[in-house]
Amino acid sequence: xxxxxxxxxxxxxxxxxxxxxxxxxxxxxxxxxxxxxxxxxxxxxxxxxxxxxxxxxxxxxxxxxxxxxxxxxxxxxxxxxxxxxxxxxxxxxxxxxxxxxxxxxxxxxxxxxxxxxxxxxxxxxxxxxxxxxxxxxxxxxxxxxxxxxxxxxxxxxxxxxxxxxxxxxxxxxxxxxxxxxxxxxxx
Amino acid sequence: xxxxxxxxxxxxxxxxxxxxxxxxxxxxxxxxxxxxxxxxxxxxxxxxxxxxxxxxxxxxxxxxxxxxxxxxxxxxxxxxxxxxxxxxxxxxxxxxxxxxxxxxxxxxxxxxxxxxxxxxxxxxxxxxxxxxxxxxxxxxxxxxxxxxxxxxxxxxxxxxxxxxxxxxxxxxxxxxxxxxxxxxxxxxxxxxxxxxxxxxxxxxxxxxxxxxxxxxxxxxxxxxxxxxxxxxxxxxxxxxxxxxxxxxxxxxxxxxxxxxxxxxxxxxxxxxxxxxxxxxxxxxxxxxxxxxxxxxxxxxxxxxxxxxxxxxxxxxxxxxxxxxxxxxxxxxxxxxxxxxxxxxxxxxxxxxxxxxxxxxxxxxxxxxxxxxxxxxxxxxxxxxxxxxxxxxxxxxxxxxxxxxxxxxxxxxxxxxxxxxxxxxxxxxxxxxxxxxxxxxxxxxxxxxxxxxxxxxxxxxxxxxxxxxxxxxxxxxxxxxxxxxxx
Numbered sequence: 001x002x003x004x005x006x007x008x009x010x011x012x013x014x015x016x017x018x019x020x021x022x023x024x025x026x027x028x029x030x031x032x033x034x035x036x037x038x039x040x041x042x043x044x045x046x047x048x049x050x051x052x053x054x055x056x057x058x059x060x061x062x063x064x065x066x067x068x069x070x071x072x073x074x075x076x077x078x079x080x081x082x083x084x085x086x087x088x089x090x091x092x093x094x095x096x097x098x099x100x101x102x103x104x105x106x107x108x109x110x111x112x113x114x115x116x117x118x119x120x121x122x123x124x125x126x127x128x129x130x131x132x133x134x135x136x137x138x139x140x141x142x143x144x145x146x147x148x149x150x151x152x153x154x155x156x157x158x159x160x161x162x163x164x165x166x167x168x169x170x171x172x173x174x175x176x177x178x179x180x181x182x183x184x185x186x187x
Numbered sequence: 188x189x190x191x192x193x194x195x196x197x198x199x200x201x202x203x204x205x206x207x208x209x210x211x212x213x214x215x216x217x218x219x220x221x222x223x224x225x226x227x228x229x230x231x232x233x234x235x236x237x238x239x240x241x242x243x244x245x246x247x248x249x250x251x252x253x254x255x256x257x258x259x260x261x262x263x264x265x266x267x268x269x270x271x272x273x274x275x276x277x278x279x280x281x282x283x284x285x286x287x288x289x290x291x292x293x294x295x296x297x298x299x300x301x302x303x304x305x306x307x308x309x310x311x312x313x314x315x316x317x318x319x320x321x322x323x324x325x326x327x328x329x330x331x332x333x334x335x336x337x338x339x340x341x342x343x344x345x346x347x348x349x350x351x352x353x354x355x356x357x358x359x360x361x362x363x364x365x366x367x368x369x370x371x372x373x374x375x376x377x378x379x380x381x382x383x384x385x386x387x388x389x390x391x392x393x394x395x396x397x398x399x400x401x402x403x404x405x406x407x408x409x410x411x412x413x414x415x416x417x418x419x420x421x422x423x424x425x426x427x428x429x430x431x432x433x434x435x436x437x438x439x440x441x442x443x444x445x446x447x448x449x450x451x452x453x454x455x456x457x458x459x460x461x462x463x464x465x466x467x468x469x470x471x472x473x474x475x476x477x478x479x480x481x482x483x484x485x486x487x488x489x490x491x492x493x494x495x496x497x498x499x500x501x502x503x504x505x506x507x508x509x510x511x512x513x514x515x516x517x518x519x520x521x522x523x524x525x526x527x528x529x530x531x532x533x534x535x536x537x538x539x540x541x542x543x544x545x546x547x548x549x550x551x552x553x554x555x556x557x558x559x560x561x562x563x564x565x566x567x568x569x570x571x572x573x574x575x576x577x578x579x580x581x582x583x584x585x586x587x588x589x590x591x592x593x594x595x596x597x598x599x600x601x602x603x604x605x606x607x608x609x610x611x612x613x614x615x616x617x618x619x620x621x622x623x624x625x626x627x628x629x630x631x632x633x634x635x636x637x638x639x640x641x642x643x644x645x646x647x648x649x650x651x652x653x654x655x656x657x658x659x660x661x662x663x664x665x666x667x668x669x670x671x672x673x
Contacts, residue, residue: 004435004498014442049328053353055669057378057459062328063422064448067441081326097286098352099331102323128375132356133292153378155458 014068044076045167048086048110052103052139053129054093058120058153062090065156077163083109088166089116089143092153094126095136107143115166118145119159121152196248199240202227207253211236212524212537214609215618215635216250216260218268218293223247225257226607226618228524228543235543235607237620242270245294249275256523256640267358268294279307282351282672292359311337311345319654323352330668334657341653346646354672361632366392366466366597369629373619374461376634377670382408382415383612384619384634384670385464390545391621391632392466394606398597402589404468405546410584411451411460411469413577414481416613417488418447420528420570420577423665427567428499430659431508439495443488450484453477468594478585485581488574496571509564513660515648517561523640527615529664532569533561539611553580561648563663573613599627614638614667636670 049062062079065072072078080086083106095103107116118139121127125138139145149162202225205211214226214235223240240247249272251258261272262281269291272278285303289296316337323331333349357372364372373388374381386408393400425440448458454477455463463470473481499505515525517534524530526537538555540548556572558565600623607620615637622630645664649657 001435001498001502004439004494050324051330051353053355053669054330055375055378055381056330056667057375057381057461059328059330060379060422060459064441064445067445068438069442069445079328083324093353094355096353096355097288098284098354099323100286102331102352106324128371129355129357129360132360133287133289134354134356134359152461153459155452 015071015074044078045088045163046078046080046086047088047090047163048080048083048106049090049092050083050103050106052091052093052099052123052142053096053135054120054122054153058092058123061153061155062092062119062159065159067156070156070160072160083107084111086110087114088163089114090119091116091123091139091143091145092119094122094129095139095142096134097136098134100136100142103139103142115146116143117147117149117162117166119149119151119154119162121150124148124150127152196240198238199223199225199250200248202236202238203248203250203253205229206250206257209522213250213254213256213260213640214524214616215620215633215639216257216264217620217633217635218264218270219622219631219633223264223270224620225250226620233543235609237607242268245269246271246273248273251275251277256643259643260635260639267292269297270294282354284351292356293362306349308335308349309345309347313339313344315339316344332668336654336657338654341655343649343652343654343657346649346657348642348646350642350668351672353669355669357673358631358633361629364629366627366629369621369632370465371462373632373634374464376673377614377636377667378459378461379419380415380612380614380617380636380667380670381459381461382411382464383610383617385462386412387608387610387617387619387634388621388632389464389466390608390610391606391619392623393597394608395604395621395623396466396597396600396627397604398467398595400468400595401592402546403472403591404593406584406588407469407473407593408464409547409551410473410481410581410588411455411463412610412612413580413584414447414451415460417574417577417581418444418451419613420574421447421488421492423662424495424499424567424570424574426665427509427563427659427662428505430662431505433502433505436495436498436502436505439491439498443491443495446487447484450480453480465594467597468592470594472593473588478588481581482585485578485585489578492574499567499571506564508656508659509567509663510562512563512656513648513652513663515561515644517559519644519647520561523644525615525637525640525644526611527613527637527641528566528569528573529641529644530615531555531557532565534559537616539609539616543609545608545610547584551580551583563659566663599623599625601625603630612637614665614670615641634673636667636673638666638668638671641666642671 123139147166211227211229216225227236251261252274266283290299319336322333331352335347337345373384421444425437428436452458515533520533605622618635620633624630
């Protein structure tokens with residue numbers, strides 16, 4: 001263990017100060033996330049992930065966002081264990097009929113102001129599973145959605161871009177409207 | 188595959204007897220039209236057997252009554268078709284939570300007017316027992332499912348799983364679809380096994396159409412399959428250690444996994460390699476730059492991974508959590524025909540790549556490492572060894588990749604066709620049974636995730652453990668929710 005720890009001390013961090021060395025766009029993006037988070041949210045945004053029926057592909061890429069290369073937490077963005085601690089619900093998958101109530105309850109348990117990000121092709125409109133008897137629809141058919149992140153699944157860079165867009169309030173007019181409502185459907 | 192007589196249920200009952208006696212392994216059990224079907228494998232046979240039971244008045248003799256591994260598959264079959272398993276002890280619905288607008292989506296559909304009834308969990312009685320309900324929404328970034336614990340203080344007396352939350356109706360969406368659409372759905376049954384599912388579906392389709400694909404396509408498929416196994420095992424080894432709060436291992440494994448995903452993105456154009464395989468071959472060829480990206484990625488893992496293995500092996504506080512935790516009895520694993528890492532950590536040697544070989548594995552050199560302890564530690568070590576084996580395979584494939592085309596055109600054969608495939612994913616053997624109509628469309632496609640025979644064993648492995656050990660045991664199993672719920 002000493003060797004691994006020691007190497008960690010003497011090597012430069014893997015975290016890409018430009019988050020991805022081969023993607024200057026992402027580097028610029030990372031700085032913007034930091035500025036926007038500071039301006040709008042006092043340097044912190046708590047995200048609660050809800051899988052409403054995904055194939056698990058989206059979860060793999062959300063996990064990747066936590067890897068040293070992206071290091072989400074340096075932006076004040078972090079995943080929390082309960083919707084009661086969350087500002088944002090990051091919802092993946094088509095909403096299955098068997099998960100509909102759980103998603104509604106997670107939304108209700110999230111204190112306002114709150115935002116919902118529908119992440120991935122399925123979350124938009126059911127994606128590959130649209131039309132099935134077992135699918136209630138996209139996330140927007142069950143809870144109000146502020147932003148959709150495209151991709152199947154969205155890769156970590158796309159997820160970062162989405163979080164940035166949300167924080168800048170440009171994603172959807174309902175972002176500011178919903179923030180103004182405050183007490184609406186609070187948990 | 189041998190098809191036995193469907194009349195009289197004699198062969199079905201005999202197959203059930205053989206399963207219960209341990210003479211055969213249940214590969215899957217599903218419905219098709221007015222039949223219940225099962226596939227079995229047995230020692231000394233190079234192919235799978237299929238046995239059908241014609242459902243007279245919607246009834247067939249229960250297999251689960253004598254052979255518990257069939258119980259959940261049978262419950263799912265009854266939910267989807269409205270059949271009755273005569274003699275079944277557990278008649279509760281499984282995938283149908285009472286929330287679909289219809290009942291029996293693959294059988295005689297009828298409107299579902301009733302409100303969802305509460306699920307009757309199995310009970311445990313005794314002084315001081317209490318229940319802990321967990322899920323379907325869990326604390327981590329994972330899939331949804333419900334765990335009902337009966338605990339005496341910290342000690343788990345009974346765990347019962349309730350699954351089906353992510354049921355998406357894949358079987359029904361498959362019916363009537365063309366092969367392109369079928370491949371799209373198969374790639375999304377379980378995102379972490381997208382390559383293995385794509386291969387299994389494509390192999391079944393090619394079998395049903397009687398099509399042979401070019402050698403290079405076989406080799407590229409295996410390259411993707413081993414890359415998927417490598418990336419997932421790296422992630423799992425780190426995540427298991429993380430559930431023992433050993434974040435250092437998680438961070439370093441996460442770095443290697445991310446490198447692997449990026450290399451896959453460079454080589455194949457998608458980090459998870461989704462939609463890269465199609466019936467007839469592969470969707471895109473591997474160019475020189477992609478080949479180099481994989482070589483570099485494999486070299487990096489080969490360089491860094493040994494010191495992480497050393498870190499795991501030399502950290503006693505971590506070993507304290509993994510050694511002896513969540514022991515899965517080898518006899519139980521064998522009875523359930525449990526494949527994959529879980530089976531091989533409990534003494535099973537089954538590996539579809541070796542036991543039902545498909546190209547190019549018959550030309551490659553590899554081991555299917557197996558241990559007998561059956562604890563979390565053994566499941567970590569089997570994964571470690573499989574990372575090493577996958578690296579060996581990747582090197583062999585990159586060195587020997589044959590030249591030539593990567594895809595053949597496929598089209599309807601003009602006659603109905605039927606075939607199955609058994610493919611070893613990172614989690615275990617994936618079974619696909621596919622029946623095509625004369626016009627080349629899918630008449631019935633059944634996809635069986637390895638988790639069907641692994642989830643029930645988690646309930647057994649956790650009995651008597653403390654609640655706080657559940658996350659690490661669960662992670663060491665890493666069963667699929669989406670692949671199971673389908």
